[in-house]
Amino acid sequence: MTAVVAAPAAAAVKAPGRRSVVRRLAxxxxxxxxxxxxxxxxxxxxxxxxxxxxxxxxxxxxxxxRPPFEDAAYFFGTDAQGRDILSRLLYGxxxxxxxxxxxxxxxxxxxxxxxxxxxxxxxxxxxLMRVMDVLLSFPAILFGLAIAAITGPGLSPIxxxxxxxxxxxxxxxxxxxxxxxxxxxxxxxARAVGLVDGAIIWRYLLPNCLSSIFVFxxxxxxxxxxxxxxxxxxxxxAQPPTAELGTMAANGRDFLFFAPxxxxxxxxxxxxxxxxxxxxxxxxxxxxxxxxxx
Amino acid sequence: MRMRTWTTAIAAxxxxxxxxxxxxxxxxxxxxxxVIDADRYDPPRSTAxxxxxxxxxxxxxxxxxxxxxxxVKPLLAKSWTVSEDGKTYTFALRxxxxxxxxxxxxxxxxxxxxxxxxxxxLKSPVRGRAGxxxxxxxxxxxxxxYELQEPYSELPFxxxxxxxxxxxxxxxxxxxxxxxxxGFNGTGPYCWESWIPRQEFAMKxxxxxxxxxxxxxxxxxxHIERVVWxxxxxxxxxxxxxxxxxxxxxQYVPQxxxxxxxxxxxxxxxxxxxxxxxxxxxxxxxxxxxxxxxxRQAINLAIDQNAIVKNVYFGHAVPAYTPVSPAxxxxxxxxxxxxxxxDPEKAKKLLDEAGWKLxxxxxxxxxxxxxxxxxxxxxxxxxxxxxxxxxxxxxxxxIDMQVNLFDATIAWGKLATQExxxxxxxxxxxxxxxxxxxYFRSAAAPTPNRMNWKDPTTDELLAKGTAAISAEERRKYxxxxxxxxxEAAVWLPTIHEELYLTATKRxxxxxxxxxxxxxxxxxxxxxxx
Numbered sequence: 001m002t003a004v005v006a007a008p009a010a011a012a013v014k015a016p017g018r019r020s021v022v023r024r025l026a027x028x029x030x031x032x033x034x035x036x037x038x039x040x041x042x043x044x045x046x047x048x049x050x051x052x053x054x055x056x057x058x059x060x061x062x063x064x065x066r067p068p069f070e071d072a073a074y075f076f077g078t079d080a081q082g083r084d085i086l087s088r089l090l091y092g093x094x095x096x097x098x099x100x101x102x103x104x105x106x107x108x109x110x111x112x113x114x115x116x117x118x119x120x121x122x123x124x125x126x127x128l129m130r131v132m133d134v135l136l137s138f139p140a141i142l143f144g145l146a147i148a149a150i151t152g153p154g155l156s157p158i159x160x161x162x163x164x165x166x167x168x169x170x171x172x173x174x175x176x177x178x179x180x181x182x183x184x185x186x187x188x189x190a191r192a193v194g195l196v197d198g199a200i201i202w203r204y205l206l207p208n209c210l211s212s213i214f215v216f217x218x219x220x221x222x223x224x225x226x227x228x229x230x231x232x233x234x235x236x237x238a239q240p241p242t243a244e245l246g247t248m249a250a251n252g253r254d255f256l257f258f259a260p261x262x263x264x265x266x267x268x269x270x271x272x273x274x275x276x277x278x279x280x281x282x283x284x285x286x287x288x289x290x291x292x293x294x
Numbered sequence: 295m296r297m298r299t300w301t302t303a304i305a306a307x308x309x310x311x312x313x314x315x316x317x318x319x320x321x322x323x324x325x326x327x328x329v330i331d332a333d334r335y336d337p338p339r340s341t342a343x344x345x346x347x348x349x350x351x352x353x354x355x356x357x358x359x360x361x362x363x364x365x366v367k368p369l370l371a372k373s374w375t376v377s378e379d380g381k382t383y384t385f386a387l388r389x390x391x392x393x394x395x396x397x398x399x400x401x402x403x404x405x406x407x408x409x410x411x412x413x414x415x416l417k418s419p420v421r422g423r424a425g426x427x428x429x430x431x432x433x434x435x436x437x438x439x440y441e442l443q444e445p446y447s448e449l450p451f452x453x454x455x456x457x458x459x460x461x462x463x464x465x466x467x468x469x470x471x472x473x474x475x476x477g478f479n480g481t482g483p484y485c486w487e488s489w490i491p492r493q494e495f496a497m498k499x500x501x502x503x504x505x506x507x508x509x510x511x512x513x514x515x516x517h518i519e520r521v522v523w524x525x526x527x528x529x530x531x532x533x534x535x536x537x538x539x540x541x542x543x544x545q546y547v548p549q550x551x552x553x554x555x556x557x558x559x560x561x562x563x564x565x566x567x568x569x570x571x572x573x574x575x576x577x578x579x580x581x582x583x584x585x586x587x588x589x590r591q592a593i594n595l596a597i598d599q600n601a602i603v604k605n606v607y608f609g610h611a612v613p614a615y616t617p618v619s620p621a622x623x624x625x626x627x628x629x630x631x632x633x634x635x636x637d638p639e640k641a642k643k644l645l646d647e648a649g650w651k652l653x654x655x656x657x658x659x660x661x662x663x664x665x666x667x668x669x670x671x672x673x674x675x676x677x678x679x680x681x682x683x684x685x686x687x688x689x690x691x692x693i694d695m696q697v698n699l700f701d702a703t704i705a706w707g708k709l710a711t712q713e714x715x716x717x718x719x720x721x722x723x724x725x726x727x728x729x730x731x732x733y734f735r736s737a738a739a740p741t742p743n744r745m746n747w748k749d750p751t752t753d754e755l756l757a758k759g760t761a762a763i764s765a766e767e768r769r770k771y772x773x774x775x776x777x778x779x780x781e782a783a784v785w786l787p788t789i790h791e792e793l794y795l796t797a798t799k800r801x802x803x804x805x806x807x808x809x810x811x812x813x814x815x816x817x818x819x820x821x822x823x
Contacts, residue, residue, distance in 0.1 A: 026565075032503075057686070058686070059682070059683065059687070061604070061605040080605070081605075081686055083686075149704055149759075151704075152704075153698065153700065153701075153709070167808060235701060239696075239697050240681060240685060240697045240699070241682060241697070251678070253530065254529045254675045255531065255550060257533065257554075
């Protein structure tokens with residue numbers, strides 16, 4: 001009997017099904033393009049060890065700074081150490097995406113947990129959200145600088161900084177959507193039938209917050225990549241010979257007048273990936289946000 | 295009515311005069327760009343080349359160094375004598391020297407400045423360069439006696455370096471800890487005007503100046519009225535600023551752009567005829583990976599200095615195989631016979647002998663441990679390029695060098711630790727004694743002897759060489775010490791730097807000086823055409 005009361009209500013506010021999301025995305029040409037591009041990028045990054053024409057770390061100083069598009073053997077040219085830029089780009093994209101994914105997952109899980117706990121247990125709401133406000137007042141770049149100053153440069157301090165900077169954002173997003181859901185009748189119904197807190201959160205609260213969290217995460221992923229690349233550009237990121245897009249751009253900046261491709265190719269790649277994530281995030285918001293639905 | 299006419303006339307004349315004055319001042323201001331600023335401009339308290347840039351211009355030393363970096367010339371001291379036992383130097387000072395504020399300089403100021411340099415309380419990192427001082431005293435208004443506990447033939451060279459600049463006692467007392475931060479009073483060709491840290495340092499001509507070194511055509515006052523040193527950290531921006539005439543002079547055109555600057559119609563590039571500044575990679579000889587001399591030799595053999603010159607310095611440096619340049623006073627030519635030149639096959643053989651065997655991943659292992667020495671350096675170019683180059687070459691013989699590049703703000707602290715195996719650095723020197731005493735004495739560990747090279751024989755030879763009275767005796771000991779360091783492969787010398795000044799063609803009298811890497815030195819001959 002209890003299940004009968006709860007189930008239809010939950011179904012009523014559920015986001016559109018997976019099929020319908022894909023269909024609606026396909027109808028938006030910009031979103032479709034972004035999705036196809038990102039799929040290709042992810043695939044190329046995953047397959048980097050198999051499709052990269054050269055060892056991304058093999059230096060050959062006699063072949064340094066070859067210009068792009070001239071020699072089929074080095075399609076994107078070579079960097080100052082004579083390494084193949086295309087190979088480094090593939091490995092770099094892999095690392096950059098991985099960095100963003102790990103940071104987003106860490107920050108996302110922690111942030112969502114904080115937001116939902118704050119919405120569900122109103123006693124701790126004030127405390128938790130003030131802590132988030134404090135975190136929010138530090139820019140991610142500052143976190144990165146501080147952590148790298150303590151641990152030294154590397155990928156892990158960047159990931160930690162990006163994760164910490166993501167926590168308060170997701171805490172806010174998940175709290176606000178959880179608060180709305182907490183007003184729904186089916187939550188009262190769930191309480192009335194005696195479900196424990198954990199079950200209410202897990203079965204009803206969290207699944208109904210996921211769409212806004214997902215939309216925000218897509219947008220945030222682009223930002224994370226950008227900030228991560230910026231931190232790497234400042235010299236706090238991956239150490240040589242690691243290929244990472246921000247580091248690659250930084251390495252090329254001293255040769256801007258003479259071999260502009262060394263800095264511009266990785267920079268354009270970052271630009272394209274971030275743009276694609278933003279376009280995709282916007283499209284997803286249009287589809288998933290119930291307030292925008294007509 | 296009449297009164298008003300006069301007032302108007304005076305006001306008008308004033309406006310015209312001010313206008314003309316401003317135009318002249320702008321027209322006679324020399325803008326110089328550089329990469330970094332110094333933390334302060336107090337002579338004994340900074341070892342940075344960026345401090346020297348300014349201090350050589352706003353202060354003078356007792357002696358000066360000619361363009362050849364070998365001939366010591368008079369400056370504030372018009373002459374000097376050395377006692378037979380080599381322990382007492384007597385300096386006769388010029389009697390016409392004035393500080394920027396117009397106060398005459400006397401022997402008291404000299405004694406004060408030199409004693410302040412060696413005062414343990416000031417903690418000058420370069421006080422060792424003064425030798426083992428017994429006493430410094432003024433015997434009359436213009437005579438200073440410098441007494442040593444043991445002979446120190448380096449002294450005249452050290453007294454040309456900016457650490458021993460003569461400063462005004464009263465200004466130091468007045469400004470306290472702010473001396474060299476908020477103000478200064480020296481006897482240089484220029485005077486402190488203003489300093490905005492990490493932005494610019496402005497200096498104005500010292501009108502009293504007439505005691506410049508005799509290797510300048512103009513002994514003073516300087517032709518240029520005002521000099522502004524601007525900080526432009528970004529290589530590309532700095533290059534653009536000289537190409538577009540926003541600055542008139544710089545020592546820091548990136549090597550990759552020098553060839554282009556040489557052919558630019560509006561620029562000229564001048565090379566210092568003598569310059570002693572060497573870049574190297576030092577090895578911690580007491581740590582696991584590089585304890586074995588064969589591994590250190592293998593690294594030396596795996597690196598082709600000519601390729602570094604070509605790829606990292608774009609041809610504007612000289613390959614280095616010894617810790618000091620062969621042009622250095624007291625250099626041991628015989629060390630050139632035992633240098634380790636590029637031979638990767640021999641390097642691999644040495645590593646095999648040392649027990650580091652090639653694994654399946656093309657890296658070398660011994661007792662299951664990978665040969666992966668940790669490398670530290672201060673981030674910036676050309677160091678970063680050098681690090682990547684060396685890393686790439688070492689991979690080819692199976693060494694997985696772990697490169698860590700730190701921002702300058704934390705790098706010096708990191709470089710003082712014992713947590714790395716190798717590090718890159720470059721340094722200036724005036725002689726073999728200067729360089730080897732700085733780096734290879736046991737007492738110099740942990741910094742600057744970051745290699746932990748603690749060898750009693752080296753210590754003994756250096757002590758004997760330093761205290762030698764005759765040049766022959768000194769050479770005998772220094773020759774031995776150079777050979778010893780060379781054979782132990784304590785360093786991988788990479789390149790001897792070359793110093794270039796790039797200037798607009800509007801600027802005459804540009805000649806690059808190699809002293810402490812400060813190419814402008816006194817800047818007395820500079821003039822706009």
